[in-house]
Amino acid sequence: MKFNAIFAGAAAFALMSSAAMADIVVMDSYARSAGKSAKAGAAFMVIENTGSEGDRLVSAASDISKKVELHTHKDMGDGVMKMMHVEEGFEIPAGGKHMLMRGGDHVMFMGLNGPMEDGETVKVTLTFEKAGDIVVDIPVDLKRKGKHGGMDHSGHGAMKKKDN
Numbered sequence: 649m650k651f652n653a654i655f656a657g658a659a660a661f662a663l664m665s666s667a668a669m670a671d672i673v674v675m676d677s678y679a680r681s682a683g684k685s686a687k688a689g690a691a692f693m694v695i696e697n698t699g700s701e702g703d704r705l706v707s708a709a710s711d712i713s714k715k716v717e718l719h720t721h722k723d724m725g726d727g728v729m730k731m732m733h734v735e736e737g738f739e740i741p742a743g744g745k746h747m748l749m750r751g752g753d754h755v756m757f758m759g760l761n762g763p764m765e766d767g768e769t770v771k772v773t774l775t776f777e778k779a780g781d782i783v784v785d786i787p788v789d790l791k792r793k794g795k796h797g798g799m800d801h802s803g804h805g806a807m808k809k810k811d812n
Contacts, residue, residue, distance in 0.1 A: 671699030672740065672779045678789040679770045684763040689713070691755040691772060691786050692748050697740040704777045705746070706737040712770050714759030721751060731756070740776070766790040 673696040681689035689712070697703055708716050718737055721729045729751075738753055740746045748754045755772060764770070768788045773781050 671697055671701075672703060672776060672782055673698060674774070674782065674784050677784060677786040678792055679757075679764060679772075679786045680788060680790050680792065681757075681760065681764040683790075686764070687758070687760055689757040689760055689764050690719075690750075691757070691770065692750060693784075693786070694745055694747050695738075695740050695774075696745045697742055700742050701778065702742045703740045703779055704737045705740060705774055706777055707775045708755045709773045709775070710757065710770060711761070712764070712772075713757035713761060715757075716772075717756045717758065718753070719756040720753045737777075764788045764790070 675694045675696060677691065677693035679689060679691040691708075695705060705718065708718060710716050717733045719731050720734050721731055724730050733756075734753070738746050738748070746753070755774075757770075766788055769785045770788060771783060772786055773783050775781050
């Protein structure tokens with residue numbers, strides 16, 4: 649009898665977990681670096697939460713680099729933008745989207761283990777508070793233009809806004 653209760657509880661948890669995972673949809677993803685000798689790269693995407701409860705992207709992992717972090721840019725004044733780790737992650741609102749884009753929030757690969765080659769795929773595990781781990785295969789696209797907010801994401805660290 650006790651075994652049936654444990655089994656039923658485990659089955660219910662599995663259904664809830666897979667339902668939460670189904671609520672998170674990753675779209676329009678791509679990764680890039682500034683070139684073959686770059687020591688850092690980044691991944692960009694749109695994360696949609698089709699569920700009725702908010703969730704939070706809390707971390708990312710990949711074997712493409714020594715370190716993977718969630719990053720954003722902060723305006724330091726005088727047109728200087730500084731890239732920084734976002735330890736608390738990114739909120740994905742219920743029924744909403746969160747864009748990880750150049751010049752904004754993104755997944756940062758630091759200490760690349762080799763060059764990012766155009767057309768290859770990077771396997772990244774995104775970890776959410778509620779949905780858990782979601783593994784995505786992200787295409788490397790070194791040709792894609794994607795300037796947002798007037799900034800070029802070709803470097804790592806502090807950067808100046810470009811005039812539009």
